[in-house]
Amino acid sequence: MMSRIATVLAVLGALFIGYIGISYLTDPQAIAAGFGFRQVPADNSFLLVKGVRDLVSGLIIVTLLVTGQRRALGWTMLALAAVPLGDAIVVLSQNGVPALAYLMHGGTAVIVALTGALLLRTSRRLPTKTAA
Numbered sequence: 153m154m155s156r157i158a159t160v161l162a163v164l165g166a167l168f169i170g171y172i173g174i175s176y177l178t179d180p181q182a183i184a185a186g187f188g189f190r191q192v193p194a195d196n197s198f199l200l201v202k203g204v205r206d207l208v209s210g211l212i213i214v215t216l217l218v219t220g221q222r223r224a225l226g227w228t229m230l231a232l233a234a235v236p237l238g239d240a241i242v243v244l245s246q247n248g249v250p251a252l253a254y255l256m257h258g259g260t261a262v263i264v265a266l267t268g269a270l271l272l273r274t275s276r277r278l279p280t281k282t283a284a
Contacts, residue, residue: 155222155274161227161267163215170210177204188243188252192274209235227247236260 163189175183180199184192195201207230215226240257 154270158222158226158267158270158274158278159217162217162229162271163262165229165267166210166217168210169206169213172211173203173205176200176206177241185245186252187239188248188256189246192250203237209241222271226268226271226275229264229271231268233261233265233268237262238279 171223172183176199180196180203181192184199212228212232213225216228236257240253240261242248243253243257
């Protein structure tokens with residue numbers, strides 16, 4: 153049951169971040185308004201880079217799921233939790249909206265980290281070879 157929950161959370165995470173990435177690539181100004189900055193950058197270059205980053209993050213999750221690399225996915229999710237945590241720090245350091253920094257970005261970091269921990273807990277570790 154826990155393994156299924158971990159898989160569902162990973163799939164939802166991949167779909168969510170993939171959608172965000174595509175949104176930044178197709179309509180950067182509209183999606184950027186919800187990021188947490190009080191003023192959206194006028195230059196779409198930064199926003200397009202963010203779109204590529206988010207889309208690739210989703211593709212990494214999907215790739216590890218499809219290939220059955222659940223343990224690697226768990227470690228990857230733990231590492232990916234640093235992205236929304238970093239986003240929260242950036243929003244706060246730029247006098248952005250604290251509620252969005254803490255709730256959206258911080259909350260996402262917690263969910264991604266918990267998903268990673270759950271994947272690690274429910275995946276079997278491969279036996280290591282011992283020297284004879």
